[in-house]
Amino acid sequence: MPINIPKNLPAADILKEEKIFVMDEERARTQDIRPLNILILNLMPEKEKTELQLLRLLGNTPLQVNITFLRTATHRSTHVSKYHLDTFYTTFDKIKSRRYDGMIITGAPVEHLEFEEVNYWEELKEIMEWTKTHVTSTLHICWGAQAALYYHYGIGKYPLPKKCFGIYQHDVADHKEKLLRGFDEIFNAPHSRHTGTAKEDIENHPDLRLLSVSELGDPFIIISKDSKNIMITGHLEYDATTLKDEYERDLKKGLDIDMPENYFPNDDATKRPLHTWRSHSHLLFSNWLNYYVYQETPYEW
Ligand SMILES: CC(=O)SCCNC(=O)CCNC(=O)[C@H](O)C(C)(C)COP(=O)(O)OP(=O)(O)OC[C@H]1O[C@@H](n2cnc3c(N)ncnc32)[C@H](O)[C@@H]1OP(=O)(O)O
Numbered sequence: 345m346p347i348n349i350p351k352n353l354p355a356a357d358i359l360k361e362e363k364i365f366v367m368d369e370e371r372a373r374t375q376d377i378r379p380l381n382i383l384i385l386n387l388m389p390e391k392e393k394t395e396l397q398l399l400r401l402l403g404n405t406p407l408q409v410n411i412t413f414l415r416t417a418t419h420r421s422t423h424v425s426k427y428h429l430d431t432f433y434t435t436f437d438k439i440k441s442r443r444y445d446g447m448i449i450t451g452a453p454v455e456h457l458e459f460e461e462v463n464y465w466e467e468l469k470e471i472m473e474w475t476k477t478h479v480t481s482t483l484h485i486c487w488g489a490q491a492a493l494y495y496h497y498g499i500g501k502y503p504l505p506k507k508c509f510g511i512y513q514h515d516v517a518d519h520k521e522k523l524l525r526g527f528d529e530i531f532n533a534p535h536s537r538h539t540g541t542a543k544e545d546i547e548n549h550p551d552l553r554l555l556s557v558s559e560l561g562d563p564f565i566i567i568s569k570d571s572k573n574i575m576i577t578g579h580l581e582y583d584a585t586t587l588k589d590e591y592e593r594d595l596k597k598g599l600d601i602d603m604p605e606n607y608f609p610n611d612d613a614t615k616r617p618l619h620t621w622r623s624h625s626h627l628l629f630s631n632w633l634n635y636y637v638y639q640e641t642p643y644e645w
């Protein structure tokens with residue numbers, strides 16, 4: 345939320361220079377406030393876990409936030425009950441005449457497929473096209489980010505020599521960038537994927553800005569220059585034990601999987617992993633809600 349300070353306070357100029365969000369008294373007096381409407385397209389198979397993870401982050405704000413959960417109509421989910429989907433989720437046909445202040449498109453375990461092989465790809469393309477006119481800002485996570493880079497900007501994904509799996513450090517390209525306001529110089533975030541995006545593809549694209557790169561040299565946070573689309577290649581929303589669960593699942597299946605890097609204390613898988621990215625995940629979601637959704641969305645539309 346912006347701070348409302350007297351017009352000629354000396355600190356105002358310095359805060360403005362640092363791009364700290366200051367609102368003068370007149371603008372503050374005339375600003376209309378209403379709850380935000382956020383749409384979540386949940387493509388993760390274990391939908392209830394993802395709901396909880398995202399709601400924790402979206403709940404960390406003084407704003408009122410109305411949540412609508414969206415599922416694909418063209419894909420039959422196999423890891424969640426029909427009851428849960430029928431009770432808590434809607435489909436695109438039912439909401440496409442509405443407008444949303446913000447939208448989240450989650451990851452999905454389909455990165456081994458070409459985009460066109462994903463059975464809801466045509467539906468997702470229609471939804472992503474619709475976001476251009478019906479959503480103020482869309483945040484895309486992991487495969488959702490790859491899908492957005494491909495659909496909106498023509499940037500493909502490529503297979504990694506080995507799964508990018510663990511907790512990695514990331515830099516902050518520009519401390520004045522609103523999305524990263526309050527971030528430390530270096531911060532942790534989990535990654536869990538078999539495919540990646542080329543850094544040069546982002547850097548060379550005239551409509552994109554790279555805001556954060558991992559210690560492996562991979563793009564982590566990407567934003568479109570019109571600020572409508574944000575792409576995050578990792579999983580800031582993951583719980584402390586999500587990578588552990590994925591690791592144990594793959595070991596049980598007999599898959600050739602390395603231990604998540606920089607995760608278990610002393611690389612001892614019997615020890616409790618520490619949640620070392622929690623504060624930055626909260627910060628990123630509240631910055632998004634404040635600067636890209638609340639401050640940008642029209643009061644009436
Ligand atoms: C890169 C990222 O975005 S990371 C995000 C993805 N990560 C996760 O989901 C982590 C948690 N997931 C998991 O642990 C596993 O996916 C599990 C345990 C839930 C499922 O594992 P399995 O049963 O071995 O996988 P399975 O092959 O049945 O299918 C996985 C999912 O992909 C879906 N899928 C498979 N083929 C296709 C296809 N062509 N098009 C669309 N979806 C497909 C399946 O339907 C299923 O999703 P659903 O439950 O929503 O229907």
Ligand SMILES: N[C@@H](CCO)C(=O)O
Nearest residue numbers: 453454455536537590
């Ligand atoms: N995060 C995913 C990667 C597969 O898309 C998993 O390990 O389940």
